[in-house]
Amino acid sequence: MISIKNLHASIDGKEILKGLNLEVKAGEIHAIMGPNGAGKSTLASVLAGREEYEVTEGSVDFDGQDLLELSTEDRAREGLFLAFQYPVEIPGVSNVNFLRTALNEIREYRGQEQISAKDFMALVREKSAIVELDAKLASRSVNEGFSGGEKKRNEIFQMAMLAPKLAILDETDSGLDIDALRIVANGVNTLKSPNNATIVITHYQRLLDYIVPDFVHVLYNGKIVKSGPKELALELEEKGYDWIKAEVDAQ
Amino acid sequence: MNDTIQQNKLALFTEHLTLSNLAFSSDLKEEALTVLATNDFPTTRQEDWKYTRVGRIASIKAIQNQQNSSISLPEMIDDSMLLFVFENGRFRADLSLSTLPAGIKIKALSSCNSDELSLVGSLVKQENQVFTALNTAFATDGILIHIERNQKISSSIHVLNILSGENTASFTRNLIVCEDFGQAHIVQEYRSQEANSSVTNVITEIFVGANANLTVDKIQHEEQGNFAVLTEQVDQKKDSTFTINTITLDGTLVRNNLNIEVNGSNCESNLNGAYLLKDNQHIDNHTIVDHKVAHCLSNELYKGVIYDKATAVFNGKVFVRKDAQKINAFQSNGNVLMSDDASVNSKPELEIYADDVKCSHGSTTGQLDDEAIFYLRARGLSEKAARNLMVSAFIGDVLEKIENPSVLKMVQSIIQKKHGWEF
Ligand SMILES: Nc1ncnc2c1ncn2[C@@H]1O[C@H](COP(=O)(O)OP(=O)(O)OP(=O)(O)O)[C@@H](O)[C@H]1O
Numbered sequence: 076m077i078s079i080k081n082l083h084a085s086i087d088g089k090e091i092l093k094g095l096n097l098e099v100k101a102g103e104i105h106a107i108m109g110p111n112g113a114g115k116s117t118l119a120s121v122l123a124g125r126e127e128y129e130v131t132e133g134s135v136d137f138d139g140q141d142l143l144e145l146s147t148e149d150r151a152r153e154g155l156f157l158a159f160q161y162p163v164e165i166p167g168v169s170n171v172n173f174l175r176t177a178l179n180e181i182r183e184y185r186g187q188e189q190i191s192a193k194d195f196m197a198l199v200r201e202k203s204a205i206v207e208l209d210a211k212l213a214s215r216s217v218n219e220g221f222s223g224g225e226k227k228r229n230e231i232f233q234m235a236m237l238a239p240k241l242a243i244l245d246e247t248d249s250g251l252d253i254d255a256l257r258i259v260a261n262g263v264n265t266l267k268s269p270n271n272a273t274i275v276i277t278h279y280q281r282l283l284d285y286i287v288p289d290f291v292h293v294l295y296n297g298k299i300v301k302s303g304p305k306e307l308a309l310e311l312e313e314k315g316y317d318w319i320k321a322e323v324d325a326q
Numbered sequence: 327m328n329d330t331i332q333q334n335k336l337a338l339f340t341e342h343l344t345l346s347n348l349a350f351s352s353d354l355k356e357e358a359l360t361v362l363a364t365n366d367f368p369t370t371r372q373e374d375w376k377y378t379r380v381g382r383i384a385s386i387k388a389i390q391n392q393q394n395s396s397i398s399l400p401e402m403i404d405d406s407m408l409l410f411v412f413e414n415g416r417f418r419a420d421l422s423l424s425t426l427p428a429g430i431k432i433k434a435l436s437s438c439n440s441d442e443l444s445l446v447g448s449l450v451k452q453e454n455q456v457f458t459a460l461n462t463a464f465a466t467d468g469i470l471i472h473i474e475r476n477q478k479i480s481s482s483i484h485v486l487n488i489l490s491g492e493n494t495a496s497f498t499r500n501l502i503v504c505e506d507f508g509q510a511h512i513v514q515e516y517r518s519q520e521a522n523s524s525v526t527n528v529i530t531e532i533f534v535g536a537n538a539n540l541t542v543d544k545i546q547h548e549e550q551g552n553f554a555v556l557t558e559q560v561d562q563k564k565d566s567t568f569t570i571n572t573i574t575l576d577g578t579l580v581r582n583n584l585n586i587e588v589n590g591s592n593c594e595s596n597l598n599g600a601y602l603l604k605d606n607q608h609i610d611n612h613t614i615v616d617h618k619v620a621h622c623l624s625n626e627l628y629k630g631v632i633y634d635k636a637t638a639v640f641n642g643k644v645f646v647r648k649d650a651q652k653i654n655a656f657q658s659n660g661n662v663l664m665s666d667d668a669s670v671n672s673k674p675e676l677e678i679y680a681d682d683v684k685c686s687h688g689s690t691t692g693q694l695d696d697e698a699i700f701y702l703r704a705r706g707l708s709e710k711a712a713r714n715l716m717v718s719a720f721i722g723d724v725l726e727k728i729e730n731p732s733v734l735k736m737v738q739s740i741i742q743k744k745h746g747w748e749f
């Protein structure tokens with residue numbers, strides 16, 4: 076699905092990603108953990124095409140395409156989805172309106188027909204139910220006045236609407252209470268299929284009780300420095316990152 | 327030395343113009359000629375014209391063009407509206423409605439007698455006002471709309487003003503009287519057809535009677551290459567509501583003067599404006615709300631989106647006079663600059679002489695939020711679609727004040743045509 080090789084990226088002249096490698100196959104769930112400032116959101120931003128970041132080295136292959144050559148919108152149209160760590164409030168732009176535009180632009184890109192108003196509304200109903208997002212919220216201005224938890228649920232709602240091949244969830248669990256966490260995780264699991272893949276960036280092992288990863292990676296200082304089975308998350312929760320830092324620094 | 331050159335410009339401008347033979351007071355016309363003989367076109371040294379240069383208007387070799395263009399009437403205005411058409415300030419009876427519903431009088435000024443026009447000039451002041459004096463001296467025609475007492479006119483009135491030809495100077499004088507307890511909705515549309523280097527000069531005097539409710543949608547989309555100076559002077563009596571939505575979508579230079587005198591208590595005045603500019607367009611909105619008596623409410627919301635090298639001016643004054651207590655006056659102007667070369671001069675002004683009032687004013691100018699654009703693009707929207715969506719959300723605040731659905735549709739379709747947005 077996605078193959079990241081020796082990725083180097085910097086912002087304002089400062090190198091943040093320093094030779095990152097990651098391979099995710101269809102049907103898999105990968106968790107990325109790591110201390111604050113390690114570069115997790117940077118990785119997500121670079122993959123989504125945020126223009127402030129400069130890729131200085133390396134390659135990203137997304138289902139046979141050179142991802143780094145594509146514009147942000149074309150990445151989305153090719154099936155990449157980023158659930159933002161900090162979803163943006165956009166006053167006056169209605170959630171469903173913009174999703175209809177998004178969906179139709181994606182369909183046009185893929186040579187598919189526009190979705191009918193009726194089918195669209197049915198889709199909104201179906202997908203908002205998955206994340207238990209109030210229909211009223213679905214039609215309000217994008218994230219405006221939403222609580223933290225509502226914003227995160229709205230991200231998963233949008234993901235459900237757009238049905239991406241690869242979803243990257245950047246700390247979608249942060250700030251959620253246990254019920255919201257269950258709802259978000261349930262959304263992700265419902266959408267899981269052998270044809271898509273998910274990367275979850277998280278600080279908390281508890282999310283991984285609900286979304287069970289096939290692999291856990293540790294991102295530290297701009298690189299994946301350790302990978303393992305889901306048990307690695309438990310170990311990290313118990314012991315923190317110091318032992319990993321020590322391991323890396325020793326090398 | 328400079329003065330004589332300027333003087334000559336105004337004299338040159340009026341050289342081929344014919345004096346108005348409308349039946350309003352000849353004293354007014356005399357006064358107008360005196361103003362024209364003793365003034366120049368305004369310069370940017372005058373506070374009121376600080377950011378708007380009228381040199382290009384002054385250099386038009388103005389004629390009162392008498393053409394009868396074949397005009398394809400706007401398909402987007404619905405048939406239920408009462409349509410009246412003027413071309414270059416002349417009534418086009420052939421395109422206008424001839425039978426009227428009860429309770430209303432609508433006539434071309436050219437067919438009115440002096441009694442019917444006794445109110446003309448009673449609201450606007452001419453002293454040192456060159457454009458007002460030009461209009462008074464050279465007005466060819468205009469519309470009289472008189473809504474009788476207690477009459478609610480259920481059909482909207484659509485006054486379509488068309489500018490055509492080269493070097494046309496169109497002088498239109500309108501009089502709108504909405505008597506006590508009357509109610510009406512008027513669309514004043516300004517468009518052009520094969521016009522270039524032409525200027526529209528309009529004065530509309532509006533009387534809103536006690537407890538009357540009048541709404542005006544002013545839709546401006548004369549093509550680039552043309553100029554417009556328009557004035558609405560409004561007098562509100564007690565318990566009345568007056569709403570005006572000024573939507574400016576085209577034109578090389580547009581100056582709007584909207585002056586509302588609130589002369590009765592318990593009035594509501596709503597002034598909404600939206601403007602969308604591109605290329606080198608220039609739009610200048612000057613508004614005045616003068617609260618002379620207590621217990622009134624005014625709401626002013628103007629928003630603009632400025633592309634390319636276009637420039638906008640907003641100057642909104644709100645006066646609250648000494649004895650006008652318990653006034654609520656709100657004013658706000660917001661602008662989005664879509665390019666580094668776009669600019670705006672925004673000056674909201676409150677002058678308050680009463681002590682028990684609730685007033686606020688504000689002005690914001692900014693660019694679209696890059697984070698929001700990235701967010702939308704990350705969902706699959708093109709950059710253009712993302713920008714359009716955000717801009718239409720921004721200006722949508724004003725457009726949603728247009729209550730009549732066919733007017734809103736017309737505005738949206740003009741925007742779509744001129745700026746390529748989808749709604
Ligand atoms: N504009 C910038 N200029 C310089 N450094 C920056 C800039 N933006 C971000 N950084 C730095 O990049 C590093 C990586 O940040 P990033 O947001 O990717 O970390 P993260 O792993 O997601 O952390 P967290 O767990 O706190 O979300 C941080 O040290 C941050 O300070």
Ligand SMILES: [Mg+2]
Nearest residue numbers: 115116117160
């Ligand atoms: Mg982060």
